[in-house]
Amino acid sequence: MRSDFAGLVPDIAAAGRAPKAQHNDTSDAALIAKVAAGNRLAMQVLFARHHARVYRFILRLLGSEPAAEDLTSEVFLGVWRHAHRFEARSSVTTWLLAIARYKALAELRRRPELACDEAAAQTSDPADDPEATFAIKHRGEIVRDCLGRLSRRHREVIDLVYYHGKSVQEAAAILGIPGNTVKTRMFHARKNLSELLAARGVMGALA
Numbered sequence: 336m337r338s339d340f341a342g343l344v345p346d347i348a349a350a351g352r353a354p355k356a357q358h359n360d361t362s363d364a365a366l367i368a369k370v371a372a373g374n375r376l377a378m379q380v381l382f383a384r385h386h387a388r389v390y391r392f393i394l395r396l397l398g399s400e401p402a403a404e405d406l407t408s409e410v411f412l413g414v415w416r417h418a419h420r421f422e423a424r425s426s427v428t429t430w431l432l433a434i435a436r437y438k439a440l441a442e443l444r445r446r447p448e449l450a451c452d453e454a455a456a457q458t459s460d461p462a463d464d465p466e467a468t469f470a471i472k473h474r475g476e477i478v479r480d481c482l483g484r485l486s487r488r489h490r491e492v493i494d495l496v497y498y499h500g501k502s503v504q505e506a507a508a509i510l511g512i513p514g515n516t517v518k519t520r521m522f523h524a525r526k527n528l529s530e531l532l533a534a535r536g537v538m539g540a541l542a
Contacts, residue, residue, distance in 0.1 A: 361380060363381070363384070363385075363426065363428070364421075364427060365377075366378075366380055366381045366384075366427075367381070367414075367421045367427055368418075370414065370418040371418035371419040371421070378411075378414075378415055381411075381414070381427075382411050385427075385428065385431055386411065388428065388431075388432075388499065389407050389410050389411075389431055389432065389435050390403055390404065390407040391498070392432055392435050392436070392439075392494060392495075392498075393406050393407060393410075393438070393439050395482070395483075395490060395491070396436070396439040396440075396443075396487060396490075396491060397439055397442060397443065398483070402442060402446070406435065406438045406439060406442060407435070409438055410431065410434050410435050410438060413434060413438075425505065425508050426505065428499070428501075429501065429505045429509055432495065432501075432509050433508065433509045433511075436491070436509060436510070477532070477536075478532065481528055481531035481532050481535065482528065484531055485524060485527055485528060485531075488520055488524075489523060489524035489528075490524070491510065492506060492517060492521050492524055493521070493524045493525070495509060495510075496521060503517050503518060503521075
């Protein structure tokens with residue numbers, strides 16, 4: 336899958352910046368419209384703008400870098416093929432993350448060992464591993480470690496709201512659940528994460 340997509344967006348990472356799209360309108364919605372019309376340059380711009388966001392979101396769900404790379408390519412290959420289906424009922428980032436989540440959950444069902452790895456990461460204690468304890472030096476690393484110990488449902492809602500800046504309504508659209516459920520999950524996720532962080536000496540990370 337990555338080899339197919341590589342031909343579509345050549346050397347974007349090596350370029351270090353997104354190529355300039357044709358015409359002046361480079362908003363996400365305008366890019367999607369151009370992609371739907373077969374504009375490869377617009378696809379390159381869209382990929383350069385959002386692939387890191389999509390990759391990190393999938394990685395936090397799967398915990399596997401190779402799987403996250405493959406699924407990120409699948410997400411954007413799907414966008415290239417089905418851009419005409421975007422109806423602008425939500426933002427493009429919300430649409431992309433919804434696609435990414437769908438593919439990540441399908442991958443978890445297809446490969447149960449990923450879920451096992453996730454469970455092991457949640458239950459392992461870094462204090463049992465002196466090397467892991469030494470490696471966790473900085474506050475950001477501690478936050479990421481504690482985030483990985485949350486359940487998938489709690490982790491993804493924290494990820495969407497705090498890392499991707501999504502509103503309750505946008506998170507609900509991505510997760511396919513009511514807004515009140517998002518609020519409930521957010522409450523418990525914040526509580527659990529705050530307790531994990533406090534145990535590691537980190538206070539106010541979610542303020």
